[in-house]
Amino acid sequence: MPSFLRSLALGATLFSSLSLAVRPVEIRGQDFVDTVTGKRLMIIGVDYQPGGQAGYKPQERSDALTDADVCLRDAALLQSLGANTIRVYNVDPTLNHDECASIFNAAGIYMIIDVNSPFGGESINRAEPEGSYHVGYLGRIFGVVENFKNYPNTLAFFAANEVMNDVPSSKDNPPFIRAVQRDLKNYIAKHADRTIPVGYSAADVRPILEDTWAYYQCALDGDQDDKSRSDFFGLNSYSWCGGDATFETAGYDVITEMFKNSSIPVFFSEYGCNEVQPRVFNEVSALYGEEMTALSGGLIYEYSQEESDYGLVTINDNGTVSLMTDFANLQEQYNKVDISLIQSTDPSSTSIKAPKCDSKLISDSGFSKDFDIPEPPEGAEDLINNGVDDGYVRGKLVPVTATKVTQKIYGTNGNEITGVELKKVQNDDSNVPSGQVLNSGEGGSNEDGGQPAEPTKKGAASTLTVSGGALFAVFAMVAMFL
Ligand SMILES: *[C@@H]1O[C@H](CO)[C@@H](O)[C@H](O)[C@H]1NC(C)=O
Numbered sequence: 001m002p003s004f005l006r007s008l009a010l011g012a013t014l015f016s017s018l019s020l021a022v023r024p025v026e027i028r029g030q031d032f033v034d035t036v037t038g039k040r041l042m043i044i045g046v047d048y049q050p051g052g053q054a055g056y057k058p059q060e061r062s063d064a065l066t067d068a069d070v071c072l073r074d075a076a077l078l079q080s081l082g083a084n085t086i087r088v089y090n091v092d093p094t095l096n097h098d099e100c101a102s103i104f105n106a107a108g109i110y111m112i113i114d115v116n117s118p119f120g121g122e123s124i125n126r127a128e129p130e131g132s133y134h135v136g137y138l139g140r141i142f143g144v145v146e147n148f149k150n151y152p153n154t155l156a157f158f159a160a161n162e163v164m165n166d167v168p169s170s171k172d173n174p175p176f177i178r179a180v181q182r183d184l185k186n187y188i189a190k191h192a193d194r195t196i197p198v199g200y201s202a203a204d205v206r207p208i209l210e211d212t213w214a215y216y217q218c219a220l221d222g223d224q225d226d227k228s229r230s231d232f233f234g235l236n237s238y239s240w241c242g243g244d245a246t247f248e249t250a251g252y253d254v255i256t257e258m259f260k261n262s263s264i265p266v267f268f269s270e271y272g273c274n275e276v277q278p279r280v281f282n283e284v285s286a287l288y289g290e291e292m293t294a295l296s297g298g299l300i301y302e303y304s305q306e307e308s309d310y311g312l313v314t315i316n317d318n319g320t321v322s323l324m325t326d327f328a329n330l331q332e333q334y335n336k337v338d339i340s341l342i343q344s345t346d347p348s349s350t351s352i353k354a355p356k357c358d359s360k361l362i363s364d365s366g367f368s369k370d371f372d373i374p375e376p377p378e379g380a381e382d383l384i385n386n387g388v389d390d391g392y393v394r395g396k397l398v399p400v401t402a403t404k405v406t407q408k409i410y411g412t413n414g415n416e417i418t419g420v421e422l423k424k425v426q427n428d429d430s431n432v433p434s435g436q437v438l439n440s441g442e443g444g445s446n447e448d449g450g451q452p453a454e455p456t457k458k459g460a461a462s463t464l465t466v467s468g469g470a471l472f473a474v475f476a477m478v479a480m481f482l
């Protein structure tokens with residue numbers, strides 16, 4: 001082959017590796033699994049809702065994933081922190097999220113998207129589940145699927161969050177949530193080109209917690225393909241408070257025992273008790289340690305400081321960000337975890353079959369034993385078969401060109417941290433804690449965290465950019481000759 005053709009072929013190969021896309025993930029048994037490598041994915045996540053619930057402003061055509069400058073700033077910080085997943089609570093499916101989704105994708109960060117919103121008619125109302133399960137509601141949540149189904153970093157959808165938050169609310173609601181899961185999964189099967197898992201995010205309310213999980217993991221008539229089952233179970237867990245807590249005192253032993261035999265992945269969809277501040281997050285080493293491998297990691301509540309006082313960073317009114325001590329503490333904990341070891345473990349080959357749904361699976365807590373799942377409301381079949389209308393935006397990845405964060409970032413001591421930028425991950429990998437410590441705040445950039453030497457992503461990524469540029473020059477020259 002003439003050498004210039006060889007260069008072209010080589011160039012094409014390298015160029016295609018520049019079009020980054022994290023590898024899609026699917027569920028196998030108890031695990032989230034990378035569909036390409038077959039390795040397990042542990043969720044190392046942060047709940048992301050800048051501005052809190054009030055940050056969701058569809059009337060101003062804005063939600064957490066509509067401002068590319070903000071997403072670049074936050075993706076760069078979350079990447080440096082070591083996160084591989086965010087959870088986003090409220091999105092408007094009539095808005096375009098391409099830039100933000102592409103930025104998080106380039107950072108190697110997956111997204112778990114809640115399909116609901118706090119607005120009327122946009123969630124199952126726990127006080128009136130039957131009246132709120134209607135075709136208008138389904139149109140909205142199918143719109144969210146349309147909006148996010150084409151992003152490779154869409155990891156999963158939450159069909160509902162904490163609808164059952166006490167015994168009374170666990171009486172009538174459960175069959176409706178199963179109905180919503182069924183409808184979402186039927187919609188995804190018909191309109192997406194890959195499976196996207198659907199599940200429920202539960203409040204840690206005893207005694208209904210175990211019943212909630214038992215109710216959602218079971219299979220109607222034992223049919224393992226039953227669409228109304230949850231594909232995974234998220235637990236909002238705040239039982240580990242302060243640095244003195246232990247695996248036992250925090251009740252992590254009970255949780256681990258409860259979910260050890262789960263037929264579906266279980267992870268913390270929120271965690272990080274704030275009763276003792278600053279938080280030291282030593283539950284991180286428990287969650288990713290040997291004893292809790294049955295769980296698939298978790299998401300820290302939450303990225304930004306809001307009224308509820310759980311922030312890792314403060315977003316200042318002028319758009320700058322100040323890292324809080326919690327950010328530094330969490331980064332230190334993430335850096336201690338041997339994530340690559342956990343993720344490289346082959347997923348459990350013996351997957352546990354979902355038990356057949358039966359009232360015997362549910363205790364006498366008062367939780368529903370009703371497995372008679374409501375039929376889809378009028379008009380739903382048509383939506384599922386033919387798709388939602390064009391008022392909903394169909395998302396797609398777009399090139400990410402800017403990587404430098406333009407807003408100023410301040411360390412915990414108030415000094416500016418310079419040189420914060422998004423490092424595009426290579427080889428379609430997802431992000432992992434890098435050993436970096438982003439908190440020097442001394443005009444210098446990122447200090448080395450004292451981890452064993454490992455090439456930083458920064459160096460590697462810039463090499464890639466340079467060789468891409470050089471190859472482009474080769475292309476241009478070859479093109480001139482032809
Ligand atoms: C888990 O499964 C094993 C083996 O089937 C069984 O012996 C054990 O009791 C189960 N544990 C729980 C908590 O259900």
Ligand SMILES: *[C@@H]1O[C@H](CO)[C@@H](O)[C@H](O)[C@H]1NC(C)=O
Nearest residue numbers: 316317318319320322408410
């Ligand atoms: C932005 O606001 C923060 C908090 O009020 C302040 O400390 C910082 O100096 C401001 N930065 C700029 C660039 O205006």
